[in-house]
Amino acid sequence: MRILITGGCGFIGNHVVRRVLMIPGVEKVVNVDALTYSGNLDNCKDIIDDRYRFVHESINNKSAIDEIIEAERISVLIHLAAESHVDRSINSVKPFVETNIDGTRILLESVVDSKKSGTNIHFIHVSTDEVYGSLKPDDPPFTEDTPLNPQNPYAATKAASDMLVQSFVNTHNISAVITRCSNNFGPRQFPEKLIPLMTINAMNKKALPIYGDGKQIRDWIHVEDHVSGILSSMLALIVGQIQSGEVFNFGAENERTNIQIVQTILKNVGAEESLISFVKDRPGHDRRYAMGYEKANRILGWRPEIEWDTGLSDTIQWYNDNKSWVDSITSGEYRNYIENQYGIDN
Ligand SMILES: NC(=O)c1ccc[n+]([C@@H]2O[C@H](COP(=O)([O-])OP(=O)(O)OC[C@H]3O[C@@H](n4cnc5c(N)ncnc54)[C@H](O)[C@@H]3O)[C@@H](O)[C@H]2O)c1
Structure with missing residues (x-):
């Protein structure tokens, strides 16, 4: 496996970088991060491994992404880079549209271009429970079949990116999985959350x-449990245990x-x-989120441990x-x- 991680200097991304380096058979891990206000090089400074490379770059730069994919012979892309804070999306939605929607579009096009030249890249799209909207007090938790109903600009851009991924699975037959997780907590989270x-x-x-x-x-989950979910779905996709286009919810009850x-x-x-x-x-503040993870448990054997x-x-x-x-x-x-x-x- 030769893995490209986007947003690896962010909160969840740095934990993903650490964990993929522990998977047997991983030859290369490239972390592409634009180091926006929430990206912090210090989050990865203790990762010392010959297989690890950091590239200071935006996912919106298609030629740079194409070059990395080709030079590093990437076979898996774990996409976490995003504008991730709801409050900031209320103040200004433009960077959210640019990174979350257009940035994802660019990565997907790079995956399609690689496929045309004979390389299949597995695309792991990291999304959020917020795409489902808000629950009433007695509603059951969200499932993967809950219709997308985003209620704030951040959630809308994430839902749009999820739909782009699904459309690329359908029209370009790429290999992809979408993960949706509830609110994470843990070390190295940018302190506006x-x-x-x-x-x-x-x-x-x-x-x-x-x-x-x-x-x-909110349904709070430790970041390491979320990372286990991302990596379980990645491995299931690679070995063909799940079909392309599957969605998995991760929550912690x-x-x-x-x-x-x-x-x-x-x-x-x-x-x-x-x-x-x-x-x-906050204007339009969603009242309640809760994620059912029965599917992840049944198919991936995943459950929160912490x-x-x-x-x-x-x-x-x-x-x-x-x-x-x-x-x-x-x-x-x-x-x-x-x-x-x-x-x-x-
Ligand atoms: N934090 C949560 O509770 C949570 C829950 C579910 C899903 N998610 C999703 O997980 C992913 C990571 O979230 P996080 O909390 O680690 O966010 P974060 O804001 O801490 O990190 C985002 C990272 O992406 C980088 N980035 C932003 N724009 C970029 C660009 N154009 N090109 C390259 N890099 C760019 C930033 O520099 C930063 O390092 C996001 O996609 C988010 O939607 C987060």
Whole structure:
């Protein structure tokens, strides 16, 4: 296997890079990342392996992608590069359309071009539960058959990219699988997302901004369990255990409200609940997501392994132990972003 990973310097991507290097038979791992605000070279600095190569490049540069695919004889492409933050997509949707839709289009065209010259590349498209929209309190969890019904610009661009992948499977007969996962947590997550933001602010005794009533529900999964799901679907596609175009949902049966999470973090860090600051809700804020993973369990034998309490306290510990990583990110532009977004002094 010679694997191209897009977005390998992001939160989930760096865990994918580490894990694929552990798979027997992997000859090469190329990480293509544009290093946007959420991409961090430090996330991969301890990956020292002759088989690993980092390329600072955008997926929107087709000739560069084609060149890498050819020079490195790529046989698998794991696509994670994205604009990934809902709030930012509300402020400006353009980069989301460019990266999530057009960037995916370019990768798919490169896969088709390779196929025309005789090389089949397996395309692993990493998507999200947000494409399904929002659940009511008593609805059953999403399944792979739930219609796509994105409710915010980020989710709309991810749903569009999923549909492009499916259309390329149908019209160009490429080999692809789509994975959709619930909210991830774990080490090295860019600290504008809920768990690192609240952890870091709690540790620094700063205000913890919570949207609306804080009762929005997400199904939280540890990043390593998500990576296991991505890699199980990749291997199943490569060996022909699943057909091209299959979708797999990954979740953890771990539904929590935002306020519950924040209270748990405060307790864990030993900080006061008075740090909580309720702020105006995000427009169009989805109320609840929950992912059923019966299909992944039945076909891939996948299930989440990391227990919530342990996963969360280990994650909090990681942010506590890695203050230089946190400090290198939470300065300048990041601080301005948080202050503007939540109207709090950060
Ligand atoms: N974080 C979650 O909870 C979650 C859940 C389900 C699915 N996903 C999906 O997983 C993927 C990774 O998410 P994440 O949380 O690691 O995001 P992230 O924002 O931490 O990382 C995204 C990475 O993509 C890179 N990137 C952005 N635009 C690029 C471009 N044009 N060319 C090359 N690289 C580019 C960034 O530099 C960054 O390293 C995304 O596709 C996201 O939709 C995330």
